[in-house]
Every structure is written in C-alpha cells, then in structure tokens.
Amino acid sequence: MKVWVFVALDVELEMAATMNIIKCVVPISGGKDSQACVKLALQKFDKSEILGLFCDTKFEHPLTYAHVDKISEMYGIKIAKLNNGDVPTLVRKYGRFPSDAARFCTDELKIKVGKAFYKKLAQEQGEGFEVWYGMRKAESSQRENATRVLFAMTFTRHICLCRQNIRSI
Numbered sequence: 001m002k003v004w005v006f007v008a009l010d011v012e013l014e015m016a017a018t019m020n021i022i023k024c025v026v027p028i029s030g031g032k033d034s035q036a037c038v039k040l041a042l043q044k045f046d047k048s049e050i051l052g053l054f055c056d057t058k059f060e061h062p063l064t065y066a067h068v069d070k071i072s073e074m075y076g077i078k079i080a081k082l083n084n085g086d087v088p089t090l091v092r093k094y095g096r097f098p099s100d101a102a103r104f105c106t107d108e109l110k111i112k113v114g115k116a117f118y119k120k121l122a123q124e125q126g127e128g129f130e131v132w133y134g135m136r137k138a139e140s141s142q143r144e145n146a147t148r149v150l151f152a153m154t155f156t157r158h159i160c161l162c163r164q165n166i167r168s169i
C-alpha cells in the first residue's frame with residue numbers, strides 16, 4: 001500500500017490507498033458538470049486511473065458533500081479532498097464577499113490548491129496526467145457565448161502543457 005502525502009500550500013492531506021498511476025484528475029465540485037466529466041473520463045480511462053479532486057471551501061451545502069461521496073460510490077473512483085481555509089475567513093480578510101470581479105475564494109480555495117496538488121502528484125508518481133474540467137455553457141453569461149470546451153492539462157515533472165479538446169457535451 002502506498003501512502004501519498006500531498007502538500008497544498010500549508011495544508012497536508014494524507015491519502016492512504018492502493019493506487020495505480022493516475023492518468024486523469026477530474027476536479028469535483030459536487031455538481032452535474034463535474035459528474036458528467038467523470039462519466040466521460042470513464043469512457044477513456046479505467047476507474048483505477050482516475051482521481052477526483054474536491055477542494056473544500058468549508059462553506060458548501062451539506063447536500064454537496066453528500067453528492068461528492070455519492071459520485072465516488074457510483075463511479076468507483078477515489079476522490080481526494082483538500083482544504084486550505086474557508087470562505088468566512090477570506091471574507092473577513094478581504095472585507096467583502098466574493099463576486100465575479102473579486103474571485104478570491106475560487107483563487108485561494110480551489111485554483112491554488114489544485115495547482116499545488118497537480119504539481120505534487122506529477123512529482124510523486126513521476127508521470128504526467130490529464131486534468132478534465134466539466135463546464136456548462138449555460139452556467140454563466142460569461143460562458144454563454146463561449147464554445148463548449150473540455151480542458152485537458154497534461155502535467156509532467158517540470159512542465160505543464162495545456163491543450164484544448166473541443167467537444168460538444
């Protein structure tokens with residue numbers, strides 16, 4: 001049994017599991033877009049090669065937490081859960097609520113944590129992998145005019161290459 005210890009900023013996550021080499025990481029929000037993305041990833045990868053990543057803001061609805069666990073059970077994938085703070089603390093720090101113009105919660109609690117995780121995973125397993133994001137066109141006005149895109153990022157030990165696979169979902 002391998003024990004993976006990931007350091008995301010100042011937070012350590014110990015994920016003890018018998019793990020194959022991860023070929024695909026799917027960030028899991030607990031919503032239908034990330035769930036659909038897991039389903040698509042399973043068409044290309046074995047479930048043992050997929051790892052879900054849930055970046056916990058400690059401000060999610062209880063049903064979101066339940067659904068994240070349900071996705072793991074339904075599709076038979078492991079989901080790593082990371083946390084690097086919480087929304088109320090950031091609101092006090094910045095003196096305002098997050099918005100489209102001030103995305104500090106997303107940046108600090110999801111994006112930075114995810115990037116640190118991807119880098120550490122690539123270093124630890126010594127092999128690259130893809131990151132698949134599920135994004136729905138109708139989710140926001142910013143995405144309304146955008147093409148539906150499934151992003152895949154390939155991480156290697158030292159380089160992050162990014163390619164876009166345009167697919168209609």
